[in-house]
Amino acid sequence: MNFELPILAPSILAADFTKLGEEIQDALNGGTSWIHCDIMDGHFVPNISYGPSIVKAAKKAAPEAFLDVHLMIEEPDKYVENFVEAGADLISVHYETCPHLHRSIQNIKKYGIMAGVVINPSTPVSIIEPILQDVDLVLIMSVNPGFGGQSFIESSYERLSELAAIRDSRELSFLIQVDGGVNLKNISKVAKAGADVLVAGSSVFSAENISARVQELTEKFQ
Numbered sequence: 001m002n003f004e005l006p007i008l009a010p011s012i013l014a015a016d017f018t019k020l021g022e023e024i025q026d027a028l029n030g031g032t033s034w035i036h037c038d039i040m041d042g043h044f045v046p047n048i049s050y051g052p053s054i055v056k057a058a059k060k061a062a063p064e065a066f067l068d069v070h071l072m073i074e075e076p077d078k079y080v081e082n083f084v085e086a087g088a089d090l091i092s093v094h095y096e097t098c099p100h101l102h103r104s105i106q107n108i109k110k111y112g113i114m115a116g117v118v119i120n121p122s123t124p125v126s127i128i129e130p131i132l133q134d135v136d137l138v139l140i141m142s143v144n145p146g147f148g149g150q151s152f153i154e155s156s157y158e159r160l161s162e163l164a165a166i167r168d169s170r171e172l173s174f175l176i177q178v179d180g181g182v183n184l185k186n187i188s189k190v191a192k193a194g195a196d197v198l199v200a201g202s203s204v205f206s207a208e209n210i211s212a213r214v215q216e217l218t219e220k221f222q
């Protein structure tokens with residue numbers, strides 16, 4: 001799939017679920033095509049969010065959107081099919097939850113969708129080197145996963161650049177994504193550090209005018 005980079009991926013974790021369809025459309029009208037869905041199980045992360053039914057509702061509200069599903073759950077392999085059926089275009093799993101990561105990635109790809117791997121802020125970038133040729137996207141967490149509205153961890157800039165350098169040297173083409181604490185103040189610097197896809201939850205959905213905020217954030221890419 002070809003995308004115009006960088007991409008803003010609004011996370012609906014921070015949306016008002018009583019008007020989810022409307023808020024997704026507002027975000028898309030601001031000029032992005034990705035919607036990020038955060039799935040939390042209360043085990044891998046200390047919070048519970050939502051499951052496939054909300055992903056399905058998002059797909060129904062915006063069939064044209066690219067649904068980016070971030071699984072922060074134990075034993076993700078068990079649930080991949082449910083999220084594919086719900087409409088996921090990309091599913092990302094945490095390195096920390098997958099003892100057989102290569103198998104988990106192949107299991108996602110067999111459905112004909114994109115597959116991503118995610119690393120927590122304390123996981124070294126080098127640890128995922130053996131899987132890089134097999135993934136479509138690498139997500140570098142810039143907060144400890146589990147909650148929206150946290151502050152961007154400064155060491156993430158260096159981690160993004162480190163991954164971008166590895167990608168260049170190996171001539172690979174996976175997308176680099178960043179997630180957590182991205183806002184109007186730091187988005188330009190985060191993109192420059194090497195991120196192709198920037199997740200933004202509270203900075204998008206806490207805005208009075210969601211479309212205008214998406215526009216403001218993406219203008220910072222220039």
Ligand code: DX5
Pocket residue numbers: 011013014036038070143144145146147148149150179180181182199200201202203
């Ligand atoms: C954190 C989630 C993020 C979260 C980002 O565990 O993976 O996607 O929604 O929210 P903000 O942008 O508010 O940090």
Ligand code: ZN
Pocket residue numbers: 011036037038070179199
């Ligand atoms: Zn996320």
